[in-house]
Amino acid sequence: MHHHTDPALHHCIEQCWSCRDTCQSTLFNYCLEQGGHHVEPGHVRLMMDCIQMCQTSADFMTRNSQLHALICAACAAVCEACAKSCDAMDDAEMKKCAEICRRCAQSCREMGERAGLTAHHHG
């Protein structure tokens, strides 16, 4: 079909969807039910950031957008931050979510690096 013949691109799209799906399901069906620090503003924001940026990244790649590597590089940073927030919760459900975020971050970072792109902090 008109699907991506580039296996790295295809793999990265799948990681983004998997991460978006896991974060959305975890946020609404686990974190909200748990309450307490699972619904702290900083954590919920990062989960929403991760959901939205993974979707944006997957869509740029699916559209074969010329700017997809830039978006993937930014997405990697968001997924990494979300993974840290999940890990800090210190329970099995959140550890699983963190692992999927980290796998997605890794795949997005590689897409960015392929294009010589990375998000940079100056000082």
Place this chain on the structure above:
Amino acid sequence: MHHHTDPALHHCIEQCWSCRDTCQSTLFNYCLEQGGHHVEPGHVRLMMDCIQMCQTSADFMTRNSQLHALICAACAAVCEACAKSCDAMDDAEMKKCAEICRRCAQSCREMGERAGLTAHHHG
């Protein structure tokens, strides 16, 4: 209310919504009606990229996300590329769209620079 007291942030959110709205309306109610090179894949992709990234950027800022500057920096690059594609059409409607994209790019770039962030090409 619980709205942003930071005027630069507030201004940038408005630029992003204005850009998203203009691109969406221009794409569906002008470009598609015009046909020809107004519907060339590269142009339509950039318009969609711009619509999606402006929304993502506006949402990160509205949520007061800690990573908003990173997303704004990436959004600036997308808006700049979309402005170029609009300018190349060389008609009044697209020039107006290009100008709004450029204004949004400028505002997003400033949000990124405030945080010492910018999207970087190596080589």
Place this chain on the structure above:
Amino acid sequence: MHHHTDPALHHCIEQCWSCRDTCQSTLFNYCLEQGGHHVEPGHVRLMMDCIQMCQTSADFMTRNSQLHALICAACAAVCEACAKSCDAMDDAEMKKCAEICRRCAQSCREMGERAGLTAHHHG
């Protein structure tokens, strides 16, 4: 410009964006900070439902989609449910949010009725 000359459509798009913006800002910058029953799963879900459906409705109208009345009718029901959830919180911030949701519901309902469309429960 290529904007909507139909004033009812234009008004409804504005109500949808206003409702989406208010719900998103209220959820992330007020409800999450308040905690307690402001972050109960049912309430957060309805706020997210309202954000997403208002956006979908605004986008269908902006694209001049032939199916916009159907989407507006569904959006009206979502906004109405969200308004009830906000009202139940019984504080000034949430009352303001409820009022904006109700105004959007009213406008969307009218768009649906214009097309002879309404969401129906059988029994």
Place this chain on the structure above:
Amino acid sequence: MHHHTDPALHHCIEQCWSCRDTCQSTLFNYCLEQGGHHVEPGHVRLMMDCIQMCQTSADFMTRNSQLHALICAACAAVCEACAKSCDAMDDAEMKKCAEICRRCAQSCREMGERAGLTAHHHG
């Protein structure tokens, strides 16, 4: 995990994602490349409507939103309209897309009917 134990819900979520993904990939990587009546405004709008409504529907179900059946019923109508537009193109690629839209419409219709909900035209 915290995934849906209701098999009908799970199935419908998968149909919505499959339909969204197929429509997005077909629109950007096939229709835009083909040009001609594959990029007629009415067709492109319906493809975008279908992409957006399938996503909204999948998200309502993933969040276990109480209003998901209402959204599924509206989604069924959008998918059905998109299927018709794809079928009218009369080529193999679009026939495949139409079939996936129709499968999604069927699944969404069943979710709506379970709740006694359906989108209604009066006269």
